[in-house]
Amino acid sequence: MTALQTPHQRTAWIALSLIPKMGRRTIKRLIAAFGSLDDVFAADEAALCAVPRVGAKTAAAIRSADLPALEAALAAWQAEGIRALLPHDAAFPARLRALDDGPAVLFWRGAALPDAVTPAAAIVGTRSPTLAACRLAGALAESLARDGWTIISGLALGIDTAAHQGALRAGGLTAAVLGSGLRRIYPPANAALAEHIAARGALLAEVHPAAGPSSGALVARNRLIGGLSDVVIVVEAGTDSGSLYAARFASRYGRPVFAVEGMAAGNQRLYSEGAHLLPADPAQWPERLHPFRQADGPE
DSSP, rough: OOOOHHHHHHHHHHHHHHHHOOOOOHHHHHHHHSSSSHHHHSSSSSHHHHHHOOOHHHHHHHHHHHHHHHHHHHHHHHHHOEEEEEETTTTSSSSHHTTTOOEEEOOESOOOOOOOOOEEEEEEEOSSSOOHHHHHHHHHHHHHTTTTTTEOOOOTHHHHHHHHHHHTTTTEEEEEEEESOOSOSSGGGGGHHHHHHHHHHHEEEESOTTOOOOOHHHHHHHHHHHHHHHHHEEOOTTTTTTTHHHHHHHHHHOOOEESSSOOOHHHHHHHHHHHHEOOOOGGGGGHHGGGGOOOOOOO
16 A cells, blocks of 8 residues: 555545545545545545445535544644554554455554554453353453463453453453544443553554444444454353454454353354354363464464
8 A cells, every 4th residue: 555655645544534434445446536635635526426435425525524624633632642543554453454344544542552473362242241251251361461462352341341351460462442432432431441451552443533432333343353353252142242243254354263162142153153162161271272373463
């Protein structure tokens, strides 16, 4: 991907990225059609709508974009510690850069991003777990973090919370992928946990920093959870659990999916779909997970 050399070009790319349903591939199609980002914003509605996947609403959003206001907002967010990464940036997570449907912009706040050489495991599950599952999620995250894994999850109540807390107890790195903006931590009950995560790892989001949670964003963030990880582990899930989306995205990206041994309906569905079974016995975790540790990161 061609580097965006100037602040103006970066702002223009981010402005497109923040338009609903505007992905990296559509932005590339727009640039290919018009020649430059400036020419995209100068195009009329009819010309924009001639580009595949660009409808009237998207065209109107492009034409109404306020680049000076966004530039000022980016400076204000930077002052709050919120940084915007674009796919060509060296710090942009390599696992996400490699995805065809990876984010066009990634906002982050914290001390350290997931890197390409440290193994990463997503630990996810229901927001209403059994006590045993919650304890297991924390113990699993703590064990993997002590073994050098980065723990990825979604900051939700329940299993996600236990996973982040387990990684922090081990003094390890953990990253939380939000379905809201970084200035609108969701759920609010995990605001303090989010600060602890940011102090050691990272808070990540592809949506506008001021955006509240939405069902679409909460589902979409599961693709980032799956994409950032070498393995995805579902601890306990019902049939409608959002964690099943993370598992499906992981499978699409060629990441192995594990479901912890148990009778939860979502876990049973994952077994039937080919997920690896992860025993609830901690003594067996290293043997089951070590072969999937990608020490050298993705190509």
